[in-house]
Amino acid sequence: MACIEARGLRKTFGSTVALDGINLRVEEGRILGIVGPNGAGKSTALNAILGLTPYQGELRVLGRDPWTEREQLTRDVAFISDVAVLPRWIKVTQLLDYAAGVHPRFDRAKAERFLAKTSVKRGSRVRELSKGMVTQLHLAIVMAIDAKLLILDEPTIGLDILVRKQFYDSLLNDYFDRSRTIVVTTHQIDEIQDVLTDFVFINHGRVVLESSMEDFETRYVEVMVNSENIAAARALHPIHERQVFGRSILLFDQIGRQQLAALGEVRTPSIADLFVAVMSNPAEGAAP
Amino acid sequence: MTSQLTSQTETSPQDPYNPHSAGPATTSVPRPLYWSVRREIWENRSIYLAPLIVAAVVLFASSLSMIGLSKKVQDAAADPVKQHALIFRHYGMAPVPIMFITFIVGFFYSLDALYGERRDRSILFWKSLPVSDRTAVLSKAVIPLVILPLIAFVLGEVTQFFVLLLNTAVLAANGLSAAALWSEFHLFQEPLVAGYHLMAHVLYLAPLCGWLLLVSAWARRTPLLWALLPPFAIGVIERIVFNSKYSLALLNNRVMGAMEASFTAEGQHGMPDRLSQITPLSLLTAPGLWIGLLFTALFLAAAVRVRRSREPL
Numbered sequence: 234m235a236c237i238e239a240r241g242l243r244k245t246f247g248s249t250v251a252l253d254g255i256n257l258r259v260e261e262g263r264i265l266g267i268v269g270p271n272g273a274g275k276s277t278a279l280n281a282i283l284g285l286t287p288y289q290g291e292l293r294v295l296g297r298d299p300w301t302e303r304e305q306l307t308r309d310v311a312f313i314s315d316v317a318v319l320p321r322w323i324k325v326t327q328l329l330d331y332a333a334g335v336h337p338r339f340d341r342a343k344a345e346r347f348l349a350k351t352s353v354k355r356g357s358r359v360r361e362l363s364k365g366m367v368t369q370l371h372l373a374i375v376m377a378i379d380a381k382l383l384i385l386d387e388p389t390i391g392l393d394i395l396v397r398k399q400f401y402d403s404l405l406n407d408y409f410d411r412s413r414t415i416v417v418t419t420h421q422i423d424e425i426q427d428v429l430t431d432f433v434f435i436n437h438g439r440v441v442l443e444s445s446m447e448d449f450e451t452r453y454v455e456v457m458v459n460s461e462n463i464a465a466a467r468a469l470h471p472i473h474e475r476q477v478f479g480r481s482i483l484l485f486d487q488i489g490r491q492q493l494a495a496l497g498e499v500r501t502p503s504i505a506d507l508f509v510a511v512m513s514n515p516a517e518g519a520a521p
Numbered sequence: 522m523t524s525q526l527t528s529q530t531e532t533s534p535q536d537p538y539n540p541h542s543a544g545p546a547t548t549s550v551p552r553p554l555y556w557s558v559r560r561e562i563w564e565n566r567s568i569y570l571a572p573l574i575v576a577a578v579v580l581f582a583s584s585l586s587m588i589g590l591s592k593k594v595q596d597a598a599a600d601p602v603k604q605h606a607l608i609f610r611h612y613g614m615a616p617v618p619i620m621f622i623t624f625i626v627g628f629f630y631s632l633d634a635l636y637g638e639r640r641d642r643s644i645l646f647w648k649s650l651p652v653s654d655r656t657a658v659l660s661k662a663v664i665p666l667v668i669l670p671l672i673a674f675v676l677g678e679v680t681q682f683f684v685l686l687l688n689t690a691v692l693a694a695n696g697l698s699a700a701a702l703w704s705e706f707h708l709f710q711e712p713l714v715a716g717y718h719l720m721a722h723v724l725y726l727a728p729l730c731g732w733l734l735l736v737s738a739w740a741r742r743t744p745l746l747w748a749l750l751p752p753f754a755i756g757v758i759e760r761i762v763f764n765s766k767y768s769l770a771l772l773n774n775r776v777m778g779a780m781e782a783s784f785t786a787e788g789q790h791g792m793p794d795r796l797s798q799i800t801p802l803s804l805l806t807a808p809g810l811w812i813g814l815l816f817t818a819l820f821l822a823a824a825v826r827v828r829r830s831r832e833p834l
Contacts, residue, residue, distance in 0.1 A: 319646055
């Protein structure tokens with residue numbers, strides 16, 4: 234069974250189309266990154282998946298309709314978003330008490346173990362903690378929930394690189410176990426490229442490109458082309474070309490590595506490079 | 522509701538290491554409600570602090586008024602009615618300021634309950650946990666309809682009893698008998714009557730609480746204004762177009778109606794304090810009570826629907 238399955242998912246706010254027919258299938262045990270510019274519809278899509286907003290079209294999360302069956306879904310779905318902030322007045326112990334009191338799948342001991350590794354004090358109020366500590370606290374709570382699906386909407390925004398790295402390390406080492414599914418949106422896509430198993434690009438409420446990381450690594454090749462080969466390289470129809478220190482870097486889609494190796498230095502692009510290429514060249518990106 | 526809450530406290534002590542509370546056990550419905558109500562009390566400490574402070578103020582003021590009381594009582598020895606009034610003035614009225622402050626706390630609590638969580642954007646965190654909108658709204662209605670009246674009742678009774686002791690002590694210290702005082706005090710009847718009295722008022726004011734919660738779930742800003750504007754507008758329109766005062770009468774009914782329906786009008790001076798004065802049948806058959814409760818249910822149901830699709834401000 235697919236963890237998330239969307240067909241023709243649409244959402245409009247007045248005359249603004251936020252989601253314009255999204256088709257998406259996320260299998261169990263995947264870590265999907267959703268990438269898109271601001272206002273592309275990422276958060277709206279996540280809100281629909283979480284049952285926080287009504288929508289048109291077909292959407293199933295863990296086999297359920299998130300809008301009409303949100304209550305049952307909340308036991309299996311956890312989420313952190315940069316806007317779902319922890320209340321500032323609450324004490325750390327109260328937060329743990331409350332989560333343990335209302336969540337049937339919350340393992341308090343696990344949350345305590347995770348917090349023991351941080352400098353978050355049990356008696357502190359959230360307002361007394363630094364932004365990084367609040368994120369650690371939120372992560373401790375979410376990781377102690379035995380959820381089937383975890384949704385992270387810009388979870389590390391505004392945090393320094395050390396905390397960001399720690400966040401994803403904890404997620405991978407202490408939480409992810411192949412039976413869970415994680416969906417994450419972030420602007421720092423390069424940092425989580427190694428974490429993801431799949432990614433989708435969303436723009437103007439549509440899926441522009443979706444790929445698994447394996448497909449991505451075999452399909453896209455970046456070549457730092459030697460100047461004498463530039464004409465030959467361009468003849469192979471690169472999907473994007475950029476200049477770095479006077480040299481041309483061309484991005485190719487489904488062209489053999491051996492063929493390209495003759496033109497210059499070959500390497501696997503970053504998702505961010507592909508994103509820039511696809512967004513500045515939407516006709517190419519919208520292919521198959 | 523109350524019995525559910527109290528039984529919860531007794532039957533499910535929070536032991537995180539208890540194998541029964543860990544693991545994928547299914548929770549019963551009252552657990553999220555119980556913890557949500559506790560959460561409300563954690564967040565809004567004024568729920569108990571404000572009535573406590575007022576109770577302390579009442580006690581302090583009452584003890585100040587004891588100065589010279591004995592002298593006045595002695596002077597009025599010839600006039601038992603005056604003597605009686607002197608002693609009972611503080612005693613009978615002691616719970617009134619406490620009731621009043623809990624009403625004020627309940628008013629502003631209800632107005633902010635579903636607005637504040639959107640303003641500080643914590644609503645998305647609460648929604649990330651398996652607590653339904655129904656439970657969330659219900660837990661916020663429990664505060665003004667159950668918790669605050671309970672606090673007011675207990676504090677009112679305790680304060681009144683302390684004032685009684687204080688009076689007794691002062692009279693005894695001056696060689697006066699407190700027998701008259703105690704004979705007037707219906708030790709067992711008075712709390713029952715006071716509880717009944719309070720409950721009648723809460724039931725009559727419940728639609729106000731429902732309305733405030735609905736506005737607080739719906740308003741994007743200035744919930745106080747939105748809460749007052751529609752009734753005010755209706756009143757003005759009614760006065761100008763029909764030259765009538767039904768809406769004012771309705772408001773009056775919410776405040777005075779409870780009193781009229783739940784007690785006999787005979788032999789009343791001051792607070793009713795005898796079981797012979799209560800008329801529960803007339804309270805339970807008063808259409809005003811049931812219409813009010815119907816509106817309360819409608820307002821709360823609407824608040825649940827509104828909260829469901831509301832986003833942080």
